[in-house]
Amino acid sequence: MKTQTTDSSDYVFSLDDLKPGEEAVIAGYQDDIADEMRLLEMGLIIGSIVRLVKIAPFGDPIQIRVRGTDISLRRALAKRILTRPTQLNHDERRN
Amino acid sequence: MSAEINTDSSRVEIKQRVVRVALAGNPNSGKTSVFNALTGLRQKIANYPGVTVERKSGMLTGPDRQPFEIIDLPGIYSLVPKSLDEQIAVDILTGTCPVEPPPDLVVVVADVTNLPRNLYLCTQIIDIGLPVILALNMMDVARKKNLQVNVEGLARRLNIPVVPISAKQMEGIDELKDTIFLHGRKGANGRNGHSILKSVELARVCEPLVTWFQEHGIDSPSGAYAEALRVISQPQALERWQNRNGREELSGLVQKARQELDARGIPWKQAEVRIRYAAIDQICAQNITQPKSTGSELSEKIDRILTHKYFGPVFMFLILATIFQSIYTWAEVPMTAIENALGALGQQVEQLLPPGPLQDMLVNGVIAGVGAVLVFLPQIVFLFFFLAILEDTGYLARVAFIMDRFMAKIGLSGQSVIPLLSSFACAVPGIMATRTIQNQRDRLLTILVAPFMSCSARLPVYTLMIGAFIPGIWLGGIFYLPGLVLLSMYLLGMVAAVVAATILQKFVVKGESTSYIMELPAYRMPVWRFIFYRVYEAGKAFVTNAGKIIMAVSIVLWFLASYPKPDAKHQQDMLALEKSGQTVDSFHEIRQSYAGRLGQLIEPVIRPLGFDWKIGIGLITSFAAREVIVSTLATIYNLQDADETSVDLRAALQNDRYPDTGKPVFTPLVAISLMIFFVLACQCMSTLAIVRRETNSWRWPVFMFVYMLIFAYVASFTVFQVGTALGFGS
Numbered sequence: 017m018k019t020q021t022t023d024s025s026d027y028v029f030s031l032d033d034l035k036p037g038e039e040a041v042i043a044g045y046q047d048d049i050a051d052e053m054r055l056l057e058m059g060l061i062i063g064s065i066v067r068l069v070k071i072a073p074f075g076d077p078i079q080i081r082v083r084g085t086d087i088s089l090r091r092a093l094a095k096r097i098l099t100r101p102t103q104l105n106h107d108e109r110r111n
Numbered sequence: 112m113s114a115e116i117n118t119d120s121s122r123v124e125i126k127q128r129v130v131r132v133a134l135a136g137n138p139n140s141g142k143t144s145v146f147n148a149l150t151g152l153r154q155k156i157a158n159y160p161g162v163t164v165e166r167k168s169g170m171l172t173g174p175d176r177q178p179f180e181i182i183d184l185p186g187i188y189s190l191v192p193k194s195l196d197e198q199i200a201v202d203i204l205t206g207t208c209p210v211e212p213p214p215d216l217v218v219v220v221a222d223v224t225n226l227p228r229n230l231y232l233c234t235q236i237i238d239i240g241l242p243v244i245l246a247l248n249m250m251d252v253a254r255k256k257n258l259q260v261n262v263e264g265l266a267r268r269l270n271i272p273v274v275p276i277s278a279k280q281m282e283g284i285d286e287l288k289d290t291i292f293l294h295g296r297k298g299a300n301g302r303n304g305h306s307i308l309k310s311v312e313l314a315r316v317c318e319p320l321v322t323w324f325q326e327h328g329i330d331s332p333s334g335a336y337a338e339a340l341r342v343i344s345q346p347q348a349l350e351r352w353q354n355r356n357g358r359e360e361l362s363g364l365v366q367k368a369r370q371e372l373d374a375r376g377i378p379w380k381q382a383e384v385r386i387r388y389a390a391i392d393q394i395c396a397q398n399i400t401q402p403k404s405t406g407s408e409l410s411e412k413i414d415r416i417l418t419h420k421y422f423g424p425v426f427m428f429l430i431l432a433t434i435f436q437s438i439y440t441w442a443e444v445p446m447t448a449i450e451n452a453l454g455a456l457g458q459q460v461e462q463l464l465p466p467g468p469l470q471d472m473l474v475n476g477v478i479a480g481v482g483a484v485l486v487f488l489p490q491i492v493f494l495f496f497f498l499a500i501l502e503d504t505g506y507l508a509r510v511a512f513i514m515d516r517f518m519a520k521i522g523l524s525g526q527s528v529i530p531l532l533s534s535f536a537c538a539v540p541g542i543m544a545t546r547t548i549q550n551q552r553d554r555l556l557t558i559l560v561a562p563f564m565s566c567s568a569r570l571p572v573y574t575l576m577i578g579a580f581i582p583g584i585w586l587g588g589i590f591y592l593p594g595l596v597l598l599s600m601y602l603l604g605m606v607a608a609v610v611a612a613t614i615l616q617k618f619v620v621k622g623e624s625t626s627y628i629m630e631l632p633a634y635r636m637p638v639w640r641f642i643f644y645r646v647y648e649a650g651k652a653f654v655t656n657a658g659k660i661i662m663a664v665s666i667v668l669w670f671l672a673s674y675p676k677p678d679a680k681h682q683q684d685m686l687a688l689e690k691s692g693q694t695v696d697s698f699h700e701i702r703q704s705y706a707g708r709l710g711q712l713i714e715p716v717i718r719p720l721g722f723d724w725k726i727g728i729g730l731i732t733s734f735a736a737r738e739v740i741v742s743t744l745a746t747i748y749n750l751q752d753a754d755e756t757s758v759d760l761r762a763a764l765q766n767d768r769y770p771d772t773g774k775p776v777f778t779p780l781v782a783i784s785l786m787i788f789f790v791l792a793c794q795c796m797s798t799l800a801i802v803r804r805e806t807n808s809w810r811w812p813v814f815m816f817v818y819m820l821i822f823a824y825v826a827s828f829t830v831f832q833v834g835t836a837l838g839f840g841s
Contacts, residue, residue: 044378051626053345056384057189058628059228069411073423074516079631085225086410086631088512090519093628 027101032094034068040099042066051093059083065102129178130295135204135236136220137229138186138549139632141248144278145220146183147641149288156648159210164196173292182214190235191345195551205239216242216295223247223260226399230391237304238337242297243271244290251277261398268394270305279638306333307390313382316371320364327357340383343368410633418509427513431532434497438536442489453482471673480665483736484658487539487797491653492646494533494540499645502547503637508629515627521612524550524627527557534564538798542805543649556612556620558805559815562798563608565601565790571738571755572789573600579761580782604790607822652804660800668735671705701747706731720788720827721781733794780839784831792823
């Protein structure tokens with residue numbers, strides 16, 4: 017899953033695929049997301065770094081951190097948010 | 112809105128114009144704390160006409176006694192509304208609200224620790240062309256985090272006054288007031304604010320739209336440009352213009368702009384967000400120095416326990432169990448005290464006034480009605496005290512986070528958990544607690560199913576019926592039948608809520624399905640002053656709004672049960688009958704009251720459920736409060752001071768026979784049918800009164816009463832008829 021490809025921008029997976037503690041970069045949205053605008057306004061724009069903080073005790077929803085804010089959303093929605101790996105997974109300045 | 116009147120008679124009264132100041136900001140920006148800090152207890156809470164959205168406002172007196180009205184708008188993330196309360200806020204700011212003109216001044220409250228997202232809204236409001244003040248809230252938290260903000264730099268760049276404050280610590284509030292006083296009086300001349308959208312890449316694409324908006328009522332070029340970007344990016348924003356003139360022309364222009372963006376490889380949905388955030392990120396980089404994060408924050412550490420996979424649910428259970436336990440036990444003390452005090456007052460009145468209709472009405476109508484209102488106050492106070500703490504500390508959002516999984520299954524979100532749990536104590540505070548639900552559809556749905564939770568007022572009915580008719584046997588040596596029946600009644604209520612929620616969202620409360628995107632705010636210490644305001648507000652709203660209705664209905668019910676009085680001749684006839692040794696209809700007095708007549712009137716309807724006319728009277732009087740059926744039955748059977756555990760009352764019920772057939776009126780099947788009816792029917796004027804208050808219309812309480820009555824009737828009918836057919840009828 018987390019194999020680093022040479023051209024990371026081509027390697028896209030969904031936000032739901034992250035494990036707790038992992039970070040990724042927002043790459044886009046699947047076409048038919050009703051809440052795309054709300055997410056955009058909350059700062060989940062292309063290029064924002066997003067971290068999966070944790071998964072709720074019963075497996076859904078998830079808690080993510082974007083621009084210093086913690087947001088919880090359901091996995092069904094997270095599946096439609098596309099992300100790609102951060103270029104420097106370890107040296108990245110954390111929010 | 113009249114200005115404050117000068118009471119000093121020596122001066123000439125000058126009616127001053129009220130300056131209207133709107134507080135706008137993201138949810139969780141501390142906007143309500145700022146509102147509380149500015150206005151204290153001088154708040155007025157009403158609803159916007161025709162909707163469930165609360166309008167909170169308070170008065171401030173400025174220099175020269177100039178009155179300022181502070182209006183706390185619902186929290187918004189942007190000027191494109193996603194829900195009804197956001198719609199109201201946006202309509203007011205953009206001047207498209209039919210019932211409220213745009214404010215003279217907007218104070219944007221921003222969480223300084225989360226400035227980029229807060230500036231997103233702030234810059235949008237600047238672009239409308241309204242005078243803006245930016246209040247940087249939570250400066251105390253910023254200091255602790257070593258976050259430094261160049262306040263002057265921000266003010267220069269945006270060209271608006273920027274006031275650093277901490278509403279929690281009452282820090283900078285006087286400066287904020289002075290700034291409001293200074294800028295609020297300038298009116299339209301006070302327009303300030305530099306648009307951050309100037310000279311950006313997309314200006315050319317938007318030009319035709321900018322021209323169109325300037326021809327259609329948006330004067331300021333920056334406002335027209337911002338609106339152009341918005342209608343390109345957001346279909347909802349375009350819809351707001353759809354019912355005006357020239358919309359086809361507008362749609363055409365928008366289509367063309369979107370195509371041009373597509374050609375340049377820019378997703379049109381992101382046009383506004385991208386431009387704005389690009390500018391904001393630049394501003395923040397220049398004016399905020401953020402220390403490198405030193406590992407995980409305090410909130411994250413707390414969450415390691417409180418939302419831990421195993422400990423999280425355990426702690427949640429313990430916390431909620433403690434809270435609800437104390438609502439039951441602590442509230443019991445003042446509730447008993449209130450009942451005793453009103454009982455004593457009633458006795459005083461009985462002694463002071465001669466017996467008669469006036470005394471009777473005061474004691475059994477008015478004082479009983481006051482009691483019916485006041486008896487809820489302790490529970491409301493306790494629940495709102497805890498609820499305010501849970502919400503202000505940030506834990507309420509965690510409860511929603513943990514429980515959302517289950518609530519999602521019935522089309523609600525985790526935010527409905529607390530109101531539904533509270534309803535087990537009493538639906539009245541439970542329904543008031545739905546104010547914490549942000550999504551209006553979820554809120555209405557939660558209100559409509561909350562009364563299915565078995566509240567404490569149903570317990571006396573269950574106790575009486577189970578005690579009298581359910582044999583105390585052990586099933587398989589493990590389950591005690593009465594306990595099992597009691598549990599079934601609670602479970603039945605929950606199942607009914609799930610069924611009702613499923614049906615209602617298909618046919619009645621349609622709207623958008625729940626979009627659960629919720630912020631998990633950092634943990635904070637609660638401010639006791641603000642918690643006190645919340646409790647006070649909740650208590651006041653209940654007494655002044657729902658209280659009036661409860662009071663009125665109490666008096667009507669008293670009248671129905673007491674009138675008409677049997678006339679003298681009737682009394683004599685009965686006495687004569689008794690003397691001559693004949694059997695007397697012991698129910699004659701209640702039988703000929705209006706309530707008794709109503710009971711007999713509805714008897715044909717309730718007979719298929721197994722109820723006779725005396726139970727019918729109980730159904731009518733228990734509308735005042737469910738447990739009233741117990742005292743009504745006691746009155747009917749001529750028992751003094753009987754309660755649900757009274758042996759006499761149980762015996763009276765067990766021995767009652769139908770005069771024509773000689774069969775018992777009450778059987779275990781009738782008792783179960785009656786309990787089921789009480790689980791499902793909305794037999795509670797206080798619940799209906801609070802629903803009226805919270806939804807601001809009679810439509811929902813009437814709907815609730817009818818649909819729950821149908822549920823109850825169908826369920827009791829089925830159980831009694833099937834039970835009788837299977838031979839359980841005797």
